[in-house]
Amino acid sequence: MAQRKSGDSSQAKKCAVCSSGSAVLPRSCSVVFSSLPFPSSSMRMPLFAGIAHRMHDNLYLLFRILVGFLFLQHGAQKLGILEGGFAMEGFMGFIGLCELAGGIALILGVFTRLVAVLGTILLIGAYTTVHMKGGLLPIANKGELALLYVATFLVLFTFGAGKASLERALFKKELF
Structure with missing residues (x-):
């Protein structure tokens, strides 16, 4: 990192990506690259990296909305909405309703962390009770999607709801 020396009138160097901080490289950038190892400032x-850094808020918004849209579809499918009806029958109906509501919440950017925790619990439960009966490996038991949802x-x-979320717009912060 380039820092000012006492008596030095030159300006401190800035991040090459976002023009913040006092380094030439994004290692001082507090948004994306703070954890990446950059051994020297001449690297x-x-x-x-530059385009990813500039677009990370928009890309994360797209990621959150896509996950919400897909989760919403799974809930709608379980409820029979995609087939033109509505059937809230038993436990699967409850799960479908949870997936539908969770998908809507993710799309809007409200209670994102809460939905993520509940969704993780739901899908680990689905994987262990339904998919693992077909074997341990996800490719063999058709549990890839459940584990992919856990990862998402x-x-x-x-990361929570991100900057572009209804929760931040209404409350100026994330509640969950």
Whole structure:
């Protein structure tokens, strides 16, 4: 990192990606690259790092909305909505309603972390009670989608609703 020396009138160098901080490389950038190891300040920025850094809020918004839309569809399918009806029967009807509501919440960006925790619990339960009967490996027991949802919910739990969310717009912060 380049820092000002006492008596030095030159300006501190800024992040090559977002123009913040006091380093030439994004290792001082607090948004995306703070955890990446950059051994020297003369090292070049990784390919696509600049565009990824500039677009990370928009890409995360797209990610959250897509996960919400797909989760909503799974709930609608369980409830029979996609076939033109509505059947809230038993436990699967309750699960379908939870998936439908969770998908809507993710799309809007409200209670994202809560939906992520509940979705993770739901899908680990589905994997262990339904899919594991067909074997341990996800490819053999058709549980790939359940585990992929667990991975996406862990990402959603980690990052929350993001900057573009109804929760932030209404409350100026994330509640969950």
